Amino acid sequence: MIPSSSLSVGLVQQSCCEDRSSNLAASACGIRSAALQGARLVILQELHTGPYFCQTEDCDQFDRAEAIPGPTTDELGALAAELGIVIVASLFERRAPGLYHNTAVVLEKDGSLAGRYRKMHIPDDPGYYEKFYFTPGDLGFQPIATSVGKLGVLVCWDQWYPEAARLMTLAGADLLIYPTAIGWDPSDSDAEQQRQLAAWQTIQRSHAIANGIPVVSVNRVGHEPAPDGRGPGALFWGHSFVAGCQGEILAQAGAAEEEVLVVDLDLQRSEQVRRIWPFLRDRRIDFYGELTRRFRDQPFSH
Amino acid sequence: MIPSSSLSVGLVQQSCCEDRSSNLAASACGIRSAALQGARLVILQELHTGPYFCQTEDCDQFDRAEAIPGPTTDELGALAAELGIVIVASLFERRAPGLYHNTAVVLEKDGSLAGRYRKMHIPDDPGYYEKFYFTPGDLGFQPIATSVGKLGVLVCWDQWYPEAARLMTLAGADLLIYPTAIGWDPSDSDAEQQRQLAAWQTIQRSHAIANGIPVVSVNRVGHEPAPDGRGPGALFWGHSFVAGCQGEILAQAGAAEEEVLVVDLDLQRSEQVRRIWPFLRDRRIDFYGELTRRFRDQPFSH
Numbered sequence: 195m196i197p198s199s200s201l202s203v204g205l206v207q208q209s210c211c212e213d214r215s216s217n218l219a220a221s222a223c224g225i226r227s228a229a230l231q232g233a234r235l236v237i238l239q240e241l242h243t244g245p246y247f248c249q250t251e252d253c254d255q256f257d258r259a260e261a262i263p264g265p266t267t268d269e270l271g272a273l274a275a276e277l278g279i280v281i282v283a284s285l286f287e288r289r290a291p292g293l294y295h296n297t298a299v300v301l302e303k304d305g306s307l308a309g310r311y312r313k314m315h316i317p318d319d320p321g322y323y324e325k326f327y328f329t330p331g332d333l334g335f336q337p338i339a340t341s342v343g344k345l346g347v348l349v350c351w352d353q354w355y356p357e358a359a360r361l362m363t364l365a366g367a368d369l370l371i372y373p374t375a376i377g378w379d380p381s382d383s384d385a386e387q388q389r390q391l392a393a394w395q396t397i398q399r400s401h402a403i404a405n406g407i408p409v410v411s412v413n414r415v416g417h418e419p420a421p422d423g424r425g426p427g428a429l430f431w432g433h434s435f436v437a438g439c440q441g442e443i444l445a446q447a448g449a450a451e452e453e454v455l456v457v458d459l460d461l462q463r464s465e466q467v468r469r470i471w472p473f474l475r476d477r478r479i480d481f482y483g484e485l486t487r488r489f490r491d492q493p494f495s496h
Numbered sequence: 497m498i499p500s501s502s503l504s505v506g507l508v509q510q511s512c513c514e515d516r517s518s519n520l521a522a523s524a525c526g527i528r529s530a531a532l533q534g535a536r537l538v539i540l541q542e543l544h545t546g547p548y549f550c551q552t553e554d555c556d557q558f559d560r561a562e563a564i565p566g567p568t569t570d571e572l573g574a575l576a577a578e579l580g581i582v583i584v585a586s587l588f589e590r591r592a593p594g595l596y597h598n599t600a601v602v603l604e605k606d607g608s609l610a611g612r613y614r615k616m617h618i619p620d621d622p623g624y625y626e627k628f629y630f631t632p633g634d635l636g637f638q639p640i641a642t643s644v645g646k647l648g649v650l651v652c653w654d655q656w657y658p659e660a661a662r663l664m665t666l667a668g669a670d671l672l673i674y675p676t677a678i679g680w681d682p683s684d685s686d687a688e689q690q691r692q693l694a695a696w697q698t699i700q701r702s703h704a705i706a707n708g709i710p711v712v713s714v715n716r717v718g719h720e721p722a723p724d725g726r727g728p729g730a731l732f733w734g735h736s737f738v739a740g741c742q743g744e745i746l747a748q749a750g751a752a753e754e755e756v757l758v759v760d761l762d763l764q765r766s767e768q769v770r771r772i773w774p775f776l777r778d779r780r781i782d783f784y785g786e787l788t789r790r791f792r793d794q795p796f797s798h
Contacts, residue, residue: 356658365792400702490667
């Protein structure tokens with residue numbers, strides 16, 4: 195499918211509380227607002243139905259998981275159909291007892307489930323204990339075909355991996371989409387916090403540049419205290435943004451407030467930019483085989 | 497070899513004229529200045545012995561090529577030995593009749609040739625007709641071991657490829673080094689020129705971030721008219737810079753002037769940054785095999 199040249203994209207940056215229905219109501223409110231402003235594709239942040247529950251390792255948190263399709267895809271599918279838009283959501287998927295994923299879903303404008311992406315790169319840091327909760331994805335890096343284009347949906351930690359962005363691009367993605375939940379350790383210095391925020395935007399902008407496609411990243415805001423009362427909690431840094439095909443920032447949200455951004459993307463610009471920056475033409479695929487190694491401890495032989 | 501924790505790096509950003517000996521004298525002057533300021537590693541820009549001759553396709557330009565080792569490595573090797581420093585230079589290599597490369601060389605502090613890197617990704621744009629002059633490198637992505645660390649030497653167009661940076665990292669590079677010659681088309685709008693410059697820094701900073709190692713990029717300055725008098729020529733944009741392990745800019749030169757930068761790098765910081773950002777830990781090498789394809793026209797099956 196050839197995407198139309200202009201695509202209006204909405205980003206819903208929100209804070210989350212413990213109550214699932216309140217969070218979903220806030221998401222729906224943001225989606226409606228974006229649609230009213232003309233958005234035909236609306237993207238929610240990572241795990242938007244609840245607080246970021248990975249601050250501790252706690253078996254009871256698995257109760258938050260749900261089937262896909264399931265209650266949230268039903269609700270958001272109905273909203274997508276009502277508004278005639280495509281929605282990207284991010285859910286805690288219960289696949290089988292003891293088998294869970296961090297999964298993004300795409301709802302088509304007729305309400306159907308267009309596809310899912312299971313987060314491939316799983317972090318694990320103090321306060322972000324995701325390896326406890328999420329089995330690494332097994333669906334690979336495959337764009338999801340929709341009425342508004344092929345969506346290169348990835349999730350959060352994936353954003354640090356050029357490999358993920360490239361594989362989505364090679365499979366025909368028209369744009370890259372990152373629902374995310376990233377924040378500062380409130381005990382870090384201001385300089386360290388600013389370096390981290392800048393690095394987070396820089397690496398994602400670089401995916402736009404390397405691949406000649408837009409990048410949309412949607413993050414949460416707000417402070418969420420540690421559930422066990424130990425440690426400083428997480429201060430999500432917002433700054434949801436859209437970058438164009440040369441990595442230029444087209445729009446970005448602030449650090450602390452809930453916001454709805456609506457941005458017009460010209461998807462035909464990829465064709466123009468890739469003609470002046472034909473990076474895909476010159477990849478040395480004859481020498482890239484070693485990318486599948488963990489580390490090249492031994493001298494390279496070809 | 498474990499690099500020392502602190503490494504002072506010098507960057508020589510210069511303009512070039514037609515006369516080889518004048519250009520080399522200017523390079524030597526910059527190298528001496530950097531060494532006097534404490535640099536133990538000094539990096540020159542791409543093809544620093546002459547003008548950027550790839551603006552047209554002209555067989556006579558092959559006369560500029562030289563053997564490696566050859567006259568320039570002899571001169572720079574002697575200087576490296578005199579000053580007791582490591583030098584990274586960039587030469588037009590004549591390998592055999594009709595077989596030429598764009599090759600970076602590393603001179604050890606004893607004056608010996610520590611190694612060479614043949615540019616792997618070769619551009620070809622109006623005014624940058626490199627595919628006419630340079631056979632793509634056949635040595636792969638292998639850091640060059642020196643007394644100051646393992647140097648991940650790449651050249652110019654390579655800087656747009658995350659694969660190159662990653663492969664150097666996986667092979668143990670302590671830092672990434674890009675001699676480069678990149679400039680504006682003077683007929684482009686100011687907005688386009690600024691997007692290009694920002695993209696150029698952003699993609700290289702992203703390599704520092706993705707891999708947790710510093711990046712040093714050295715570019716030329718000055719306007720060089722088209723040799724055939726047709727077209728606006730090239731306006732090299734300078735902005736040589738050093739980025740730390742989180743992609744933060746540690747120092748950068750201006751757009752138009754010859755400059756020598758000397759920057760202290762803490763190579764042990766890679767260890768610290770990679771502990772908080774353990775990207776190498778989580779790479780999904782089981783799903784990266786498709787990176788060796790030109791494009792994934794068919795649905796991915798794993």
